[in-house]
Amino acid sequence: QLQASGGGLVQAGGSLRLSCAASGRSYSTYAIGWFRQAPGKAREIVATINWNGVRTYYADSVKGRFTISRDNAKNTVYLQTNSLQPEDAAVYYCAVARSPYTFYQTIGNYNYWGQGTLVTVSS
16 A cells, blocks of 8 residues: 655745655565646656666656655655645655566556645645
């Protein structure tokens, strides 16, 4: 089971640290991604990280503001979000890649999803 947490209400320019905790099994050999979905919009990729944390990918819209990291000992992936803007408001989800030891950068390759956490940004 994947559980995303850490969302909330923040003013524009603020920061939040999102966490994606896995329980029941380890995903230490799988890439994990953060995705988001705003009302009326399609779900989009935000950032992904490979199994050992060496490789990362960011959507252009968050590059330089968001940082993805993971702690395999804690079975947790993090998303540090800085300089949040109203357009970052969405439900944020984490998901596990479909195959181990493979680094995917497209949403279709992530097939095990957790429940999301809501991020609201006030202007």
